[in-house]
Amino acid sequence: MSAPNKSFDPVEVSALQPEEVERARDAALAAIAAAGDLEELKKVRLEHAGDRSPLALANREIGALPPHARAEAGKRVGAARKAVAEALKRRQAELEEERDQRVLIEETVDVTLPWDRAPRGARHPVTTIAERMADVFVSMGFEIAEGPEVEAEWYNFDALNIQPDHPARTMQDTFFVESEDSGLVLRTHTSPVQVRALLSRPLPVYVVVPGRTFRTDELDATHTPVFHQLEGLAVDEGLTMADLRGAIAAFVEGMFGEGLKVRLRPSYFPFTEPSGEVDMQCFVCHGASAEPGAPPCRTCSSEGWIELGGCGMVNPRVLVAAGVDPERYSGWAFGLGVERTLMFRHGVADMHDMVEGDVRFTLPFGMEI
Structure with missing residues (x-):
């Protein structure tokens, strides 16, 4: 070893x-x-x-x-x-x-920066003017009514005397939620709330309906597939076209000032009979631009009149559909375009400005409540 x-x-x-x-x-x-x-x-x-x-x-x-x-x-x-x-x-x-x-x-945060450096926004002018339009009728004793934007086809068409073969019931004008057989549409006007109000409220009924509506229009300078209307409905004993004309005249005076004339032109709507188109005298030139040799007016295109919307006496078939006796009650209705009112009241030339969400468009209208 x-x-x-x-x-x-x-x-x-x-x-x-x-x-x-x-x-x-x-x-x-x-x-x-x-x-x-x-x-x-x-x-x-x-x-x-x-x-x-x-x-x-x-x-x-x-x-x-x-x-x-x-x-x-x-x-x-x-x-x-x-x-x-x-x-x-x-x-x-x-x-x-x-x-x-x-x-x-x-990653520093400078807490000494001005707190108001981010600019404030503003209420959209479409919202503001719709509320102002409704307020004019509320001051006359009308109430605000609302309805769903996804509407049953019966309310949107049948109850308003729009027959199944009417062109407005095709896919060209109407957004169907699913198929044409689904029975559900995005409402094409605020008129369905007329029927809903008559079915749910005791008579007499005086309501205005501000709301958003949908149609298959292409977006251009004067059209948009999503737009706003102000619907008005009055159902009572003894109402006539004279009452309708007086209400429209009071609205024009409340929105645009005194001294402006109102006229009704014959027209056709399935849910009113007789029906008419409502025009108001141009609030800028007071009709003077239509005279020979007068200076042109951009607001009314020198026609002297501005179209407001449609109106008429409620068709008795609509009253029957809502369970109202047409022998005892009569009514009138109107529909006013909110965007149209904004365009000629404030000189907005292009519908794109209203829908693109650019704060530079809304700010000049301020923070009005």
Whole structure:
């Protein structure tokens, strides 16, 4: 049996040679110093201080040395590993400090900035003018009524004397929610609320219905597939066209000023009989532009009159559909275009301005309530 090899020189183990230990230490320190961010430092830590790093592998070789040689080799490797660990700790702190400073600069919030730097919005003028139009009739004693925008076909057409073969019931004018057999449509006018009001309110009925309607029109300067109407309905004993004309004249006076004339032209609507188109005298030129040699008027196109909407006496068939006795009661109704009123009242030339949501269009109308 041979005696222990007490003359073993640890220098002969290549990983424990002083120059190898120094080389591994210096390489680690250089990599640590070159790490530009915490992610790079994490990779350096794994490469030079992890379980498979050169110094960690050298540390494992110490156990194979004779007892008297282990101390010197252990001190040498331990000092190198300590130097690497301290360098990693210092660089970690430096990079964290740099990160925090960068975040403070890049994500800073200047609480001294003016609080009102973001411009205020404004109510949409279509909303404002619809409420103003309704207020004129409310001041006459009318009530506000509302109805669903997704409407049953019976309310939208049948109860209003619009027969199944009427062109308005085709897909050319109407948005059907599903198929043409679904019985549900996006309402094409606010007139269905007439029937709903008569079915749900005691007589007499005096209501106005501001609301959004839908038709398959292309969006252009004067048309839009989504638009607003103001519907009016009065059902009572003894009402006549004279009462209708008086209400329209009071509306024109309340919206545009005194002294403007109103006229009715014969027309046709399935749900009114007789029916008419309502015109008002131009509130800018008061009809003078239609005279020969007079200066032109952009508001009425020198015609002297501006079209407001349709009106007429409620068709007795509509009253019967709503359960009202046409022998005892009569009524009249009208429909006014809100966008049309806004266009000629404020000189808006293009319908696109109303629907594109540009705050530069709404701001000039202010924050009126």
